Amino acid sequence: MSSCFLKVQNLRKSYGGLVHVLDGMNFQMEPKERIVVIGPSGSGKSTLLRCIMGLEKIDDGRIEFEGARYIEAQANRRKDNLVDTAVRAKIGMVFQHYTLFPHLTVLGNLVLSPIRARGESRASATERAMQLLKRLGLDNRANAYPGMLSGGQKQRVAIARALLLDPKIMLFDEVTSALDPELVAEVEGLMLELAEQKMSMMIVTHDMWFAKRIATRVIFCADGHIVEDAPPAKIFSDPAEPRTADFLKKVLHVDTVS
Amino acid sequence: MNLATSLSFLYDYRLALFTGLGNTLYFTSLGLAIGLPLGFIVSIIRQSGHPILKAIATTYVEIFRGTPVLVQLFWFFFCLPALLGVDLGNVTSTITTLALYMGAISSESCRAALKSIGAEQRDACIALGLPARVSVPYVILPQTIMRAVPTLLSNCVTLFKESALVSAVGMADLMYQGQMIADSTARPIEILTATALIYFFIAFSVTRIVTYYEQSFLKRLKL
């Protein structure tokens, strides 16, 4: 078995057997890589991330993490895949709509999983959480409820909540799409900080400028396939595939005709 | 009609009215004490249970929501002794009816609250590695209860009002006392108005509390 960081093999996922969101996806990822997944809506970018997190049932294929079997489609099991939850605990994810728990304070959101699921002592979890919040400049909001925070603050708390679990890789699913434009920078800034600390990341975003800045590698998806997989400098300036060029032209509003 | 004589007339009958109110509150609170947990259990069974249990629970809820409480009261009043072969007493059959009715209507409130917690919250629980033993008591249940509280409180008011029907099966509640005094003194206006106002003040206060809870608490948390 080849021992690589993250390996996605022949990943297939369809809704009702009709719409093939992921139509046999294959790729590998090395540690400290920052892969940005781009593509038109409905191309399966978010579904790919959700599959890696183990939130979706896959029809076929397998995912390996650090050389170990993590998720595998089971032909004879209709309801669930085989998911190794111990491996899943090494993966963190942040969603578009924050998904903070509204009935818990910021601090309560952060320490819930360390205390209740991992058995860390309340004192130690609280201390780590407060340190992290301080680093993010959110320590003065520790006792606020999510409903009182701005979108940018909420998303930074959501990132902190995932980071407190010491993930080996972070998945970001359109985390700035629901934010007001002036709040995007604080979240993207935090992600760039994580990049400097060599965090492994997979990011789905519509923001091409941000993609260019943070990515070590860009994957362009369409119709459930990987169309192109290249470093950002290459894909944004000289895409190999016409479909990639066409997509980039549309989203970047670059008029190359005239 | 003279206000002073009216008030002194009411004052003479205050004890009878308060005894009636005491009985009304007794029936209501016992109905609530049994009906609320029952409703919660029934809603869980309907959400994720054995198909036969689910069918029984659904039938129960539909029957009690689909028939008048008055009919339910008469049915239990006359039929429970005949069916069980033992006379449990009128009070027992009355409380049984109120509790079963409360269980049926509050199971619907709990079910709606459970449903309102979106798939995103469940996704977040998985992403944070929370097993069901953690996510249910710490994430799903608190949000369900907070969202169900306003409708459950309204259900309590409904039960309080419906409890006036027990007068029809001869229970000496507030309504019964009011009607008795009205009949025996031939002065219905004072006594019936007073009865209505007592019901009103209790029900209205609880309704205000519900509104306050919704506006201050739930809005603040943006639940």
Add this chain to the structure above:
Amino acid sequence: MNGYTWDSSVVFSSLPQLMSGLAVTLQLTGICAVIGLVGGFLVCLMAMSRILPLRWIAVIFIELFRCTPALVQIIWIFYCVPFFFGIFMDPFTMAVLALGMNITAFNAEAYRAAIQAIPSSHYDACTALGLSSLKRTIYVILPQAVLLAIPVLLTNTIGLLQQTALVAIVAISDLMYQGKSLATQTYRPIEIYSTVAFIYFILSLPLSQVVGFCEKRLRARLA
């Protein structure tokens, strides 16, 4: 069953009398439902109007009828309206008056909640499109409010059908009243009350199915 044998012949022999009662029940429900649909809307408009006295009257009316038991309202009107106003109406008219006002109050609240659920951006859009406030009400607000209110209005109407059973207490010969008198005449309360409950249930069931269907359609349409 402990020594109790079900006697179907009682059910069949009492069906004609129960059906005559059902006719009265349906008549009451129909008339009051129409009163409630129209009256509820008018009271809702009053409760939201800019003229303070109108608003106060409407709000007091709504709260009084929502926060007291329907039975108290019926008894109060039966005893006190003749006293106060010196008019003697036939019992059926008084029952229509009581139940009609009750459902009017509940429907007014349903309409109000629906109007408040319309986002303020729609008002802004109307201003931007240059619609007068009258045209805005008729073409934009009203259709949406009625659509949004339909599930609650239907639920209230099911409630009304069940509330009509209360008029049996003031000796109007509706379904419940006929059931009561048959139960005492035949000494077979279980058969009679079960049949009565079954009839109410069968009437409510299709309506509650319609409510579920409407809610689904509405969610799809206004998503």
